[in-house]
Amino acid sequence: IGGSSGKQGLASVERLDLRSVCPKWNNSEIKPMLYSREAHGSVAYDSKIYAIGGFSQAPDGSGICLDSMECYDSRKNQWTPTVSMRVARCGMALTVFNDKIYVIGGGNELNAKTKLKGVEVFNFKTGKWSNTKCLNHGRQYGSAVVLDGNLYVIGGDCESKPTVEMFVPSENKWELLPGVLNHQGSYRTIALKS
Template identity: 25%
Template sequence: MQKISNYCIMMEHLEQEPESSTDMTENHAPLICGLPDDIALFCLARVPRRYHMMLKCVSKRWRELVCSEEWYSYRQKHNLEETWIYALCRDKSDQICCYVLDPNSSPRCWKLIQGLPPRCLKRKGMAFEVLGKKFYLLGGCSWSEDANRDVYCYDASKNTWDEAASLSTARCYFACEALNEKLYAIGGVTLSSSDQCSWDTYDPSTNSGTTHVDPNIFPDIQESVVLDGKIYIRGAVSTISQHIPALGYKPTSSAWQNVDEDLVSGWHGPAVVVDGTLYVLDQNSGTRLMMWQPKSRDWVLVGRLSPLLTRPPCRLVAIGKRIFVVGKGLSTVVLDLAKAGNVGGVMVSSSVPKLDSDDDVISCKVLSI
């Protein structure tokens, strides 16, 4: 392992040097001696994701391949991609931090991602969303600065941070979702009251964004989710009328419309979609997993979660038919809906050990490579 570490350091040093005749020779050398590159790609692309860092240490050409769009597209096309979970948290020093979990590793454990942009470490109200093989940190504010337009991008294949095109509108405490290969930044606190009824779209193919306005949008968005090709946003319960504002947006209509009240009535927490079905974690009295049934227009109790395992407030994320309930300290409960059991009304589950710290989980997303 020490030799591999030393080799990685040497490779990083060489990549900063001008291209030499040795580099040019390597660029034209086959990926694997004696094999055509398409056969080499067939073999290398089947190496599990947890070993990709080691592949990048073999040679500059292997590193470029593993970080390339060709590699990402090939694994996606041939159903070789593996999904990991990324969590945006806030630690005890009030700084943001990011962790990653390989759900198929043994033992399963959360690992800290290094190198977050220093300018955003103290910010609050940032959005966190995944698009392709990258995740984005957007907007935010702090005691010393108002809402801002900054967008930072983490490339999971390269393990590097970069700045992306700024938001069209400065925002904090806003909703953000990915749909049709675009990011949508919606509502929130803005520098101008007129901008609170707006949303931005970001297109990574052009690295640019556009602002749109709709008077129906409300600034205080509590939760959001993508379901059946639509973005849904839900606001806070009105203390006067007990009304819960909620809107749905379909890109083809370019307008925000009111949502079915029956659906909104049971949307009392973080939501996730599994095989087209909407699940919500209701943490108002204990921790219950609820399922929306559109045909009967009703919410059904899937089961209660053990209070010994969950540490609210929790966030939800799904891989296949598995729902991951991630709580304080990144304590993680895994519910396999395909094998869901129920003992005394409590759902049978497995778990991932929590961290030694009590970091608060802001958001969780999945990213596949």
């Protein structure tokens, strides 16, 4: 979903059909997004795909950080604009947690000098964005994962050394976990129960 050609942002979407005998990538069946996006986030919820924020780069190299969110309905093969975030951001971590989208940190440009601490939450029931408690440390290009009913944000390009923070919903706070990661960077994480 989106990305960069190296010269400009992409709005195209590619699909891999794993049910096929010979799985192949296909980008001709799915309509492109409304905006080109790189350093954005995508989540799936209730049979729909949401593309959020990111950076939209023009062929001349100019670009803008996005606050927009768009939704893909596979039954209609159509992207539609939805409610925009309160703050434009790219390189943020995001995930679905407790039937809400959490958009965590990021920056106001690619490789921003100032990393965002802010966290926005989209409530599917109300269709509105709200702010929740800020991170302890701003971070861009971190990763978010849910495990055992807790939300974690991990590493990234941080204001301090790369850390892990856990969101405690009952107290509406981010708790800094002990230890420091060995690497900063644009990696992704998954939760796998053993």
